Amino acid sequence: MTVPLIVAVLAASSVVVLVCGIRLTRLADEFADRTGLGEAATGAVLLGALTSLSGSVTSVSAAAAGSPELATANAIGGIAAQTVFLVFGDMAYRRANLEHAAASLTNILSGTLLVIILGLILLARVLPPVAVAGVHPLTPVLLLVYLLGVRAADRSEREQSWIPRRTSETSLDCPDQPARWSGGPVRQAIVILGLGIAVGIAGYVISGSALALADRTGVREGLVGALLTSVVTSTPELVTTLAAVRRGALALAVGGILGGNAFDVLFTAFSDIAYRPGSIYHTMPPDQVFLVMLSIVMTAVLIFGLLRRERRGFANIGFEGASLIVLYAGGVAALILAF
Secondary structure, rough: HHHHHHHHHHHHHHHHHHHHHHHHHHHHHHHHHHHHHHHHHHHHHHHHHOOOOHHHHHHHHHHHHOOOOHHHHHHHHHHHHHHHHHHHHHOOOOOOOHHHHHHHHHHHHHHHHHHHHHHHHHHHHHHHOOOOOOOOHHHHHHHHHHHHHHHHHHHHHHHHHHOEEEEOOOOOOOOOOOOOOOOOHHHHHHHHHHHHHHHHHEEEEEEHHHHHHHHHOOOOOOHHHHHHHHHHOHHHHHHHHHHHHHOHHHHHHHHHHHHHHHHHHHHHHHHHOOOOOOOHHHHOOOOHHHHHHHHEEEEEEEEHHHHHOOOOOOOOOOHHHHHHHHHHHHHHHHHHHHH
């Protein structure tokens, strides 16, 4: 493919992501209100999974094709970038800091779960490189911990074991307008799934086009995955985050990012299954271990912000948002210069 054709494919796929992502966010918000699941839970599980489809396909395909470094870099590299997307959402929401307005127990527990499963990735990396049928023993543990964590977060939200103090700037997770959808919830769920698949396919095409462009630059595979394909395949998360903030569905916006990040970590587990020579965790070079550590620190800062709930701050993003930008920029600089 010529460069102009690659650029045209990138542009067309981006339009699909934009159009479908905005409608997907609206329907997900209405679905959360209609079913009583709540914005945070819907964002963490439903929206997070659907917007992560493209990255999942990219990582698993790369692992199956014998490119483990690209697979893990794509899965882990997107976490830091997607966390920064919340800062853009914070900038778009002018009333107060997003961490203050979107306080939710589900989102806090989702962030904590993300830190735990990222830690499991590091544990797998330093443990002996054993594999059973080509799969590291910590892979099923990682998947089980994720499922148990999602279940615990759902139960805690329903039992209201912790409730954020309501202020004038708190965004309440309740239906704020009549749903425009006239069909039943099953039909609505099917349409949401269809939109999610469309976004996932478009994201996969975007990642393939980005790889084709990177191939002409001679950049190292791991760096391409960490800084290019991981960010490009995160386009759906950026679109849905901004769309959710614009609708006032703030808990959905934060939940979508945290849920998408958790699914990104699961990409590594799925990639370990797809990578037949052995443990994919032990193919991770130092720069990817650095990315995991950076993602843990950035997620911890976000959790700190959700608990601290600063109403307003510098440039309307607060201390946590500014810290996330500095951490990500510093991480990118370190990847380019030190690794």
